[in-house]
Amino acid sequence: MTLDATDRRIVTALQEGLPLVSAPYAEIARRLDMDEAALVERLARMKARGAIRRIAAAPNHYRLGMTANGMTVWDVADDRVAELGALVGALPFVTHCYERPRACPDWPYNLFAMVHGTSRGEVEEKRARIAELLGDACAACDILYSTRILKKAGLRLRQKG
Amino acid sequence: MTDMTDLTEQDRAILNAIQDDLPLSHAPFAGMAAGLGMSEADLLSRIRWLKDQGIITRFGPFFDASAMGGAFCLCAIAVPEEDFDAVMIQVNARPEVAHNYQRTHRLNMWFVLATETPEGIDAAADAIEGETGLKVRRFPKLQEFFIGFRVAA
Numbered sequence: 001m002t003l004d005a006t007d008r009r010i011v012t013a014l015q016e017g018l019p020l021v022s023a024p025y026a027e028i029a030r031r032l033d034m035d036e037a038a039l040v041e042r043l044a045r046m047k048a049r050g051a052i053r054r055i056a057a058a059p060n061h062y063r064l065g066m067t068a069n070g071m072t073v074w075d076v077a078d079d080r081v082a083e084l085g086a087l088v089g090a091l092p093f094v095t096h097c098y099e100r101p102r103a104c105p106d107w108p109y110n111l112f113a114m115v116h117g118t119s120r121g122e123v124e125e126k127r128a129r130i131a132e133l134l135g136d137a138c139a140a141c142d143i144l145y146s147t148r149i150l151k152k153a154g155l156r157l158r159q160k161g
Numbered sequence: 162m163t164d165m166t167d168l169t170e171q172d173r174a175i176l177n178a179i180q181d182d183l184p185l186s187h188a189p190f191a192g193m194a195a196g197l198g199m200s201e202a203d204l205l206s207r208i209r210w211l212k213d214q215g216i217i218t219r220f221g222p223f224f225d226a227s228a229m230g231g232a233f234c235l236c237a238i239a240v241p242e243e244d245f246d247a248v249m250i251q252v253n254a255r256p257e258v259a260h261n262y263q264r265t266h267r268l269n270m271w272f273v274l275a276t277e278t279p280e281g282i283d284a285a286a287d288a289i290e291g292e293t294g295l296k297v298r299r300f301p302k303l304q305e306f307f308i309g310f311r312v313a314a
Contacts, residue, residue, distance in 0.1 A: 003230070011224060014222050015221075018220055018221040020205050020208050020209050020212070024189065025185065036187070040185045051224060051225055051228040051229050052223065052225070053222075053223040054183075055182060055221060055222045055223075056180050056223065057211075057220045058217060058218045060215055063214070063215050085304065088306065090306075097305070098235075098305050098306065099302070099305075100301065100302055100303060101300060101301065103298050106267075107268070107298070110303075112300075144265055144271070145264060146262040147264065148263040149260070149261075150261035150270070150272075151272070
């Protein structure tokens with residue numbers, strides 16, 4: 001799926017976020033010199049195509065006291081990873097969940113689930129709940145805590161046309 | 162800095178409500194305010210306050226850049242401890258590196274490459290290998306599982 005020039009202008013205008021005013025779409029439309037209805041129609045289309053997942057607040061886990069962040073990684077039987085990945089992803093404390101390729105011999109893990117908690121102890125408890133869910137389908141697991149954010153840049157879309 | 166304990170019950174209710182998808186209506190905050198039993202103006206000023214305090218980092222659309230034609234790949238390097246900061250500077254200097262974390266593992270540097278095209282991923286990873294002399298392990302997503310996103314406040 002590609003975005004046309006107008007979609008890209010909209011994405012660029014919304015990269016910093018939606019203005020916190022009573023009629024935010026009308027305000028963005030005014031900045032882009034468009035009709036509010038035309039803007040809303042394009043946003044609805046981008047949502048339908050998955051280019052926009054939702055319009056919402058991004059909570060700061062650290063500021064909400066969720067200072068422990070563990071990337072849990074699991075070696076799950078290939079024929080069960082789709083079914084079990086969906087269950088792990090649906091757990092309320094899992095914020096990202098992906099199947100990724102193994103890099104054997106030293107990286108047998110194919111399921112990655114990010115877990116946040118107020119302490120490492122809490123993250124460990126959550127990890128145990130995932131282990132329980134995976135049961136015999138899981139041959140090995142590990143947890144990688146983040147100790148330092150080295151870089152964090154937002155999405156930047158290059159301007160085309 | 163505001164501590165979590167400074168958040169009122171109403172702030173917590175707001176934090177939960179604003180993680181839901183905002184409707185594409187003319188005055189989308191009005192209905193949310195009504196549901197929270199407050200005025201639209203009070204709700205908007207409180208959301209601004211949450212943002213000023215850094216309790217939310219952003220309010221707006223969550224874009225899926227891969228659905229917009231870009232390519233992404235999680236990568237990892239096993240960096241010798243004594244070289245860590247030098248390698249970090251080399252890796253972070255590349256515009257394709259969207260974010261980068263130090264983690265507790267032999268593979269201790271984990272970053273996401275974001276490029277305009279799928280071919281750009283290998284080009285950027287190869288360039289980092291050339292510059293650092295270290296192998297860049299590539300973990301592209303094969304499948305993404307639905308997640309709830311919500312952080313209960």
